[in-house]
Amino acid sequence: LCELRGLGVKNTTKQFVITYVLYILNCVSLSHRNLRDFSLDNRRSATKTFYMMSLTPCPFCRADRTREIRELRSPFNGKTYALHACAQCGLEFFTPLCFEAAIYDNERVQGYAEFHQGRTAVPAWTNALLRVMKELRLDVRGKTCLEIGAGDGINYAAFNTLGAIPPERYHVVELDAKSAQQCRAKGLTHVRNAKFDHSILPQMPHRFDLIFMLEVLEHQTDPKETLHTAFALLRPDGLLLISVPNRKRFFL
Numbered sequence: 001l002c003e004l005r006g007l008g009v010k011n012t013t014k015q016f017v018i019t020y021v022l023y024i025l026n027c028v029s030l031s032h033r034n035l036r037d038f039s040l041d042n043r044r045s046a047t048k049t050f051y052m053m054s055l056t057p058c059p060f061c062r063a064d065r066t067r068e069i070r071e072l073r074s075p076f077n078g079k080t081y082a083l084h085a086c087a088q089c090g091l092e093f094f095t096p097l098c099f100e101a102a103i104y105d106n107e108r109v110q111g112y113a114e115f116h117q118g119r120t121a122v123p124a125w126t127n128a129l130l131r132v133m134k135e136l137r138l139d140v141r142g143k144t145c146l147e148i149g150a151g152d153g154i155n156y157a158a159f160n161t162l163g164a165i166p167p168e169r170y171h172v173v174e175l176d177a178k179s180a181q182q183c184r185a186k187g188l189t190h191v192r193n194a195k196f197d198h199s200i201l202p203q204m205p206h207r208f209d210l211i212f213m214l215e216v217l218e219h220q221t222d223p224k225e226t227l228h229t230a231f232a233l234l235r236p237d238g239l240l241l242i243s244v245p246n247r248k249r250f251f252l
Contacts, residue, residue: 059223060093063088066086081095116179122155140163144206156186172188172191174193180192209237211233211234211240213241
């Protein structure tokens with residue numbers, strides 16, 4: 001457990017983040033799912049490595065200067081993105097910093113095609129988080145839960161192995177409409193097909209005991225706002241549980 005600092009969270013609060021990762025956040029707008037289907041040879045041929053200072057601000061700590069590392073051409077839309085690194089907070093992110101919604105619908109990334117069909121195998125990162133939760137003896141029974149970016153809802157069944165969570169106490173926010181349909185097919189009734197940002201706050205009926213954000217934070221164009229919004233929905237003694245990819249050892 002590591003206390004979250006630098007986000008306006010007081011030291012005395014009992015809000016914590018579990019981050020099952022060796023390094024700080026991965027790239028923000030191009031996800032690990034995009035690159036997972038991208039062979040190493042293609043990655044080498046599509047990138048140009050260089051180091052230069054940039055006036056592009058950091059989307060997390062707002063530092064006004066970052067270091068431009070390399071360019072990468074996406075195999076999914078043919079666009080070129082520049083990878084930046086912030087010396088102040090350590091975040092790496094791509095520009096243009098934009099969300100490409102079409103990547104979900106066109107299913108060119110195999111992972112999203114699997115979401116739309118409904119996966120049967122629990123992801124490795126979910127199993128890793130389950131081990132941590134068991135070690136911490138986290139009791140999910142009777143808890144009101146929110147999963148941000150739930151995909152096809154497969155994590156709901158996984159978390160139920162730690163104790164029964166009635167579907168009416170498990171809320172989901174999922175941007176991809178086809179994945180949201182899979183969540184409903186699994187019996188979940190509180191499924192919001194929407195982008196997770198501050199605009200969703202008025203739609204939420206209450207605060208939550210547990211909020212899950214697994215392999216989601218690295219997709220956000222404004223990760224700081226995402227965390228602020230999550231904490232606004234968390235009860236004072238609640239837990240926000242996060243996993244993000246390891247940017248240095250991608251397939252770890």
